[in-house]
Amino acid sequence: MATLEIRELSVGYGPVRALRDVSVDVPAGAITAVLGGNGAGKTTLLRAVSRTLGFHRGTGTGTIRLDGRPLDGMRPAEVVAAGVIQVPEGRQVFARMTVADNLRAGALGARGGRRAAATALQRVHELFPVLAQRAHQRAGLLSGGEQQMLAMGRALMAAPRLLLLDEPSLGLAPLMAARIAETIQEINAGGTSVMLVEQNAAIALRLASTAYVLDVGEVALDGPADELAASDEVRRRYLGVVDETAAEDAAQAEGITRTLSRWSA
Numbered sequence: 098m099a100t101l102e103i104r105e106l107s108v109g110y111g112p113v114r115a116l117r118d119v120s121v122d123v124p125a126g127a128i129t130a131v132l133g134g135n136g137a138g139k140t141t142l143l144r145a146v147s148r149t150l151g152f153h154r155g156t157g158t159g160t161i162r163l164d165g166r167p168l169d170g171m172r173p174a175e176v177v178a179a180g181v182i183q184v185p186e187g188r189q190v191f192a193r194m195t196v197a198d199n200l201r202a203g204a205l206g207a208r209g210g211r212r213a214a215a216t217a218l219q220r221v222h223e224l225f226p227v228l229a230q231r232a233h234q235r236a237g238l239l240s241g242g243e244q245q246m247l248a249m250g251r252a253l254m255a256a257p258r259l260l261l262l263d264e265p266s267l268g269l270a271p272l273m274a275a276r277i278a279e280t281i282q283e284i285n286a287g288g289t290s291v292m293l294v295e296q297n298a299a300i301a302l303r304l305a306s307t308a309y310v311l312d313v314g315e316v317a318l319d320g321p322a323d324e325l326a327a328s329d330e331v332r333r334r335y336l337g338v339v340d341e342t343a344a345e346d347a348a349q350a351e352g353i354t355r356t357l358s359r360w361s362a
């Protein structure tokens with residue numbers, strides 16, 4: 098298990114400011130959620146942790162510490178070796194490779210060598226039996242949900258201490274999203290800290306102990322997940338819950354307008 102501390106992180110892509118003064122904590126053994134709409138900076142935050150910002154021409158300031166050790170100056174491969182694995186947005190499995198080869202690729206550069214890889218593979222097959230059944234099939238032929246399982250399975254092959262998940266429920270039917278959510282819980286229970294980026298606030302707030310809401314690159318809200326789930330602002334903006342009093346007022350106002358227009362007609 099690993100502890101992650103992000104302090105006053107600001108990131109830009111050339112003239113585009115993507116994050117400003119963002120501080121986030123992922124305590125050891127916890128699931129921490131980061132919510133926010135399109136372009137809020139969620140993926141950028143994960144790229145900063147995995148040190149892959151450079152691949153996207155991004156640059157940042159601030160500090161990121163893993164178990165107290167700064168990640169600054171580390172290469173992406175060193176971050177992987179330290180036990181931090183990112184599951185990218187949109188799965189990005191190797192479509193032409195078999196499921197088994199995708200999983201094998203996940204163990205490259207990880208700690209522990211062959212023995213660790215064999216143990217990890219067994220665990221991945223327990224969590225996702227479909228990946229054992231489809232071992233020799235090309236990954237590109239899997240369904241969206243199965244590809245998400247493969248992307249997560251590939252990450253687990255490196256026996257991560259901290260898993261960075263970028264919108265795992267994106268584009269999945271509710272039943273499949275619920276299964277993925279259950280697995281995230283299981284992975285966490287097995288001793289992996291999780292940073293979960295999601296637009297699906299309902300799922301994320303159910304899984305996480307703490308959550309942060311990003312709004313155009315800044316932390317707009319943060320706190321215990323159950324408190325955020327109960328907050329009117331989060332319910333209205335991110336959970337699609339209509340504020341009943343406001344809705345009633347609006348309905349009443351509309352009724353009055355209709356009556357007035359009938360009168361004036």
Ligand SMILES: Nc1ncnc2c1ncn2[C@@H]1O[C@H](COP(=O)(O)OP(=O)(O)OP(=O)(O)O)[C@@H](O)[C@H]1O
Binds near residue numbers: 113115134136140296
């Ligand atoms: N490689 C890049 N070059 C320039 N701008 C970028 C790049 N990647 C992201 N951005 C910009 O940075 C901001 C944050 O993007 P980011 O992808 O982190 O948001 P996000 O919260 O992950 O959004 P989504 O929910 O759509 O995935 C956006 O304004 C985006 O256009």
Ligand SMILES: [Mg+2]
Binds near residue numbers: 139140141186263
């Ligand atoms: Mg994103």
